[in-house]
Amino acid sequence: MKRVSSIVWLVLGLALATLLVVTWFWTDQQTRLSESARRVDEAADPALRIQLARRLLAENRNLGPGHRARVLLMIADAQGRMGLADSMAATHRQALALAPRDHQLYNNVAYEWAKRGLLLDTAEAYSATALALARAEYAKRSRATGGDRAAVARDSALTIGNYLDTRGWVLYRQGRYAEAAASLREAQQRAPGGEIEYHLGLALDRCGDSAAVGHLVSSLNGTLEHPDSARADAERAYRQRHGSLRGFDDLLARHRERDGQAAAARELAAGSDYIGRPAPDFTLPDLDGRPHRLSGLRGRVVVLDFWATWCQPCVLAMPLLDKVHHQYRERGVVVCGVNLEGRDKVDLVKRFVADQGYGFTILAGGMIGNGLDRVYGVTGVPTSFVIDQNGVIRYRHIGYRDNLDQLLAKELDGLLQAPAKAAP
Numbered sequence: 001m002k003r004v005s006s007i008v009w010l011v012l013g014l015a016l017a018t019l020l021v022v023t024w025f026w027t028d029q030q031t032r033l034s035e036s037a038r039r040v041d042e043a044a045d046p047a048l049r050i051q052l053a054r055r056l057l058a059e060n061r062n063l064g065p066g067h068r069a070r071v072l073l074m075i076a077d078a079q080g081r082m083g084l085a086d087s088m089a090a091t092h093r094q095a096l097a098l099a100p101r102d103h104q105l106y107n108n109v110a111y112e113w114a115k116r117g118l119l120l121d122t123a124e125a126y127s128a129t130a131l132a133l134a135r136a137e138y139a140k141r142s143r144a145t146g147g148d149r150a151a152v153a154r155d156s157a158l159t160i161g162n163y164l165d166t167r168g169w170v171l172y173r174q175g176r177y178a179e180a181a182a183s184l185r186e187a188q189q190r191a192p193g194g195e196i197e198y199h200l201g202l203a204l205d206r207c208g209d210s211a212a213v214g215h216l217v218s219s220l221n222g223t224l225e226h227p228d229s230a231r232a233d234a235e236r237a238y239r240q241r242h243g244s245l246r247g248f249d250d251l252l253a254r255h256r257e258r259d260g261q262a263a264a265a266r267e268l269a270a271g272s273d274y275i276g277r278p279a280p281d282f283t284l285p286d287l288d289g290r291p292h293r294l295s296g297l298r299g300r301v302v303v304l305d306f307w308a309t310w311c312q313p314c315v316l317a318m319p320l321l322d323k324v325h326h327q328y329r330e331r332g333v334v335v336c337g338v339n340l341e342g343r344d345k346v347d348l349v350k351r352f353v354a355d356q357g358y359g360f361t362i363l364a365g366g367m368i369g370n371g372l373d374r375v376y377g378v379t380g381v382p383t384s385f386v387i388d389q390n391g392v393i394r395y396r397h398i399g400y401r402d403n404l405d406q407l408l409a410k411e412l413d414g415l416l417q418a419p420a421k422a423a424p
Contacts, residue, residue: 279294380399
């Protein structure tokens with residue numbers, strides 16, 4: 001064999017050393033960038049959040065346009081909370097200029113402007129752009145070979161449904177109630193949920209449509225951002241139609257039963273798309289910032305519950321989950337609550353959990369609609385998954401059930417006694 005000269009070995013050694021230095025530098029840079037982003041996200045004071053975000057941008061000038069746009073959204077959110085509407089709008093425009101093909105960005109900006117009644121004509125244009133870009137993307141993805149077309153269809157329905165909700169809300173704020181109702185009807189068909197049904201009820205109420213009462217009452221059985229306001233609107237519409245609130249609670253109970261049956265039917269129909277499939281892996285921080293990886297729990301059964309403090313059904317389910325945690329932790333079961341309120345609500349969530357004395361792990365799963373819930377196809381909270389020892393989803397529960405602890409106990413007993421099936 002021909003001998004390799006010392007010059008060649010020297011060149012190879014230098015190349016390897018350079019590679020190691022570059023790798024270390026890149027890793028160190030990414031670590032510092034992640035830490036900076038975390039500090040921005042956790043800043044409760046909006047002025048501090050803006051300061052930290054601007055420093056992050058200044059110190060990371062090579063940051064890609066998509067990432068820069070996301071940081072600008074943090075600044076815009078803080079400006080909005082400070083009442084600086086003009087500054088918020090200007091920052092949103094900067095973000096859109098950096099990511100002109102990001103349909104989620106267009107939708108989020110349109111919805112934020114609609115909530116504030118800000119530049120509604122432009123918000124309508126942004127909403128239309130979001131829909132056009134999303135439809136083009138999902139049409140392309142559905143034609144691609146080798147992918148999970150059922151998953152694409154689910155994601156498309158949820159995304160387009162939520163974007164139609166944004167469009168409907170913009171039209172509502174413009175006073176175009178009939179057009180708003182049409183958009184919101186389609187949104188509810190694609191992505192049924194409490195907030196969309198609430199918006200639809202408000203639009204129909206403005207149109208003088210008697211169906212408004214049913215939609216407003218039914219929305220109370222779903223996930224709502226402001227449940228107290230929604231109930232007040234439902235009671236107002238009911239009182240205007242019937243002269244008093246007599247019979248309101250009976251109607252609410254009937255809708256709860258009907259909506260529960262409809263949700264169960266949807267869960268059964270969609271279950272085949274989830275049950276028996278590997279659970280998507282993830283790494284999320286707990287409320288103290290410690291990372292937790294799902295695949296690191298192989299060999300143990302995991303209960304994964306998606307929730308938020310503002311969701312009353314979620315709050316009702318928490319004691320049942322904590323009961324399961326205490327009952328099964330010695331048998332290797334891990335209960336994790338995935339909170340969907342964003343990193344800026346971590347302190348609020350920590351106080352809630354501490355006040356209630358819950359012992360199971362709480363993870364910060366991002367903002368609802370853009371966090372881990374999107375990966376798992378969660379359309380409303382609470383939603384729970386039971387994952388077996390091999391990381392396979394075996395059960396899924398949507399919505400609150402007063403016997404959730406008993407259902408989980410039966411499922412966990414079966415998984416703990418039987419050998420876990422291998423992932424497909």
